[in-house]
Amino acid sequence: MDQITAMRVFARVVEAGTFTRAADSLQMPKPSVTKLVQQLETHLRVKLLQRTTRRVTVTPEGAAYYERTARVLAELADIESDLSNAQANPRGRLRVDVGSSFANMILIPQLPAFLARYPEIELEIGVSDRPVNLIGDAVDCVIRAGELSDQTLVARRIANLSFVTCAAPAYLERHGIPKTPADLGDGTHRVVGYFSSLSNRPMPLRYVQGEDRIEIHGHTAVGVNESTAHLTAMLTGIGVAQTFRVMAAPYLASGALVEILQGWAPEPYPLHVVYPTNRHLSAKLRVFVDWAVELFAPHNAHPPAR
Structure with a gap:
């Protein structure tokens, strides 16, 4: 068993909530995902997950293991990023979710400039006004208007829109x-x-x-x-x-x-880039967030708080 791979697969199953969604996000066959988790449980001699026909529930032991391994995997990502000089050359897949009008009128028309600056980043853009489950849907970040209510997420305000x-x-x-x-x-x-x-x-x-x-x-x-x-x-x-x-x-x-009705308007509305607290802020995500701040700066009603 490749223990690091098994740890990453286990973490993805916990975050996605099902083996099927984890397999889809990892682009792996579902039997391979199941086998790796089973091998990890055998190696640890502990039950990490309770399986039902519809959902996976994390055991107390599994929750404790996930919390500690998530930190280890983030550290490994840091090491790999440094060794590959990823700070200078961000690379890899980045999944972003954004509202429809923002995507069609602002973000997508400016993508050629972003991709010219970061040619090794592969962007996947989900376009919808419906809120997504960042962890369950394996989304790296979302661009959304409104106040942040979920305290398990990190938000950077990129604009205040009138x-x-x-x-x-x-x-x-x-x-x-x-x-x-x-x-x-x-x-x-x-x-x-x-x-x-x-x-x-x-x-x-x-x-x-x-x-x-x-x-x-x-x-x-x-x-x-x-x-x-x-x-x-x-x-x-x-x-x-x-x-x-x-x-x-x-x-x-x-x-x-x-x-x-000039002179009548609500207060400017905050626009954020949001990502999970346990999602490693990789170089590719960091440069995308910085680019989004640049992109929306001309549309600020007043400068956003950092």
Whole structure:
């Protein structure tokens, strides 16, 4: 048995929650994963995992073993990184998950520059507004807007994004231009809504002006749970919508959208790169995070806290 390989496989099974997902993320046959874990248990003479038909549960002994071996594997990764000069030449697969509109409008168009700078990094980009399980899905980091609620994750704030309320000219010609946020809640206007893909709760339109804070739940003509679709629906002239200014900027410049309710907007929204606390901050992840900070810097409402 290759004990180091067996330790890495065991750690991946613990993180993924099933042998199948661990095998997929390691690109190994499932029988090989199962055999390595069994050999490790035989070598240690202790049961590390309790197996059921649907999920794997870590035994107390397995949890203690995982905690200590995770540190050992991180140290090994550091050694390998130093010996291979990876700090100067980051390399390898990096799995990133990012929201749809950020991916399509900001990140992906700038990938040629990133790949020219780091040609030995192989990027895999998951595009979705639905939150992912970073450990279970073997994702190295995610780019997400909002406050960090999971204290088991590490977040670096890369931007603070401002909002804009806008509508297509055709909509404003038919329904008129709202003068205050209250106009959006009086039944005369329709809203292109956004609802959470996790909780299915609709997001209200939020406004701040001085000490005044207002939430509007207007008449929703259409509600979507994906940011690119939200922008597309806005462009059709269905209704008024609130979105990040960086998303609307090209369409405001072209006249396809018109900004309304200037002077009313919510507080800037934080944007983070998030990764697990037990995920080794490798050279490839470090340079990607630094690049993401550069990428979003022009769109800051004010500089992010470090």
